[in-house]
Amino acid sequence: MHPDLEEILFTEEQLMNAVGELGTQLSQDYAGKNPLFICVLKGAVMFMADLVKRIDIPMEMDFMAISSYGASSKSSGVVRILKDLDRSVEGRDLVIVEDIIDTGLTLAYLKEILQHRRAKSVKVAALFDKPEGRQVDIVPDYKCFDVPNAFIVGYGLDYAEHYRNLPFVGVLKPDVYVG
Numbered sequence: 001m002h003p004d005l006e007e008i009l010f011t012e013e014q015l016m017n018a019v020g021e022l023g024t025q026l027s028q029d030y031a032g033k034n035p036l037f038i039c040v041l042k043g044a045v046m047f048m049a050d051l052v053k054r055i056d057i058p059m060e061m062d063f064m065a066i067s068s069y070g071a072s073s074k075s076s077g078v079v080r081i082l083k084d085l086d087r088s089v090e091g092r093d094l095v096i097v098e099d100i101i102d103t104g105l106t107l108a109y110l111k112e113i114l115q116h117r118r119a120k121s122v123k124v125a126a127l128f129d130k131p132e133g134r135q136v137d138i139v140p141d142y143k144c145f146d147v148p149n150a151f152i153v154g155y156g157l158d159y160a161e162h163y164r165n166l167p168f169v170g171v172l173k174p175d176v177y178v179g
């Protein structure tokens, strides 16, 4: 347990089991398609790294950095590309790898640009889904866990750039989190 956390929601073992199962599922669904897995930095980096180790078919990886949050930890609705993909996605089967879907604004924007770039298919694999936070109608094609409407950190997810390194996921104490 970390002193800044109120409770642990998912242990390292629970995360690894869920990510492993998702890897098996994706390996079946994308066999023969040479999918391109797109990691949305920085939050999804741990999830991506563990997920691709559980994919046993030919695949490729790329990375994108998108900013959907301003100075506070609430979504601003303003989405900017900070780092774009290295290659064209035209005709490719894409899997967007996201750590968390909250308002859905980031993902709605990202799906739109990738479809506009003429990808063959664009699907979303999310580690966490916070359905109560949704502002746009978007559902992940694959997800590991639903989470309550609390601010969570760990396993890639940050608060003010901290806690990404925790191997588990928990809820921040209210006196630490000033949302």
Ligand SMILES: O=P(O)(O)OC[C@H]1O[C@H](OP(=O)(O)OP(=O)(O)O)[C@H](O)[C@@H]1O
Binding pocket: 040, 041, 042, 043, 044, 066, 067, 068, 069, 075, 098, 099, 100, 101, 102, 103, 104, 105, 106, 107, 157, 158
């Ligand atoms: O559904 P939304 O309300 O749009 O929120 C989800 C997005 O917010 C987080 O990213 P953040 O902008 O905090 O960047 P990070 O991944 O670098 O932590 C998370 O990684 C998602 O990309």
Ligand SMILES: Nc1nc2[nH]cnc2c(=O)[nH]1
Binding pocket: 100, 101, 102, 103, 130, 150, 151, 152, 153, 157, 158, 159
């Ligand atoms: N770290 C973190 N980022 C988020 N972005 C949207 N919801 C969350 C959350 O609960 N934790």
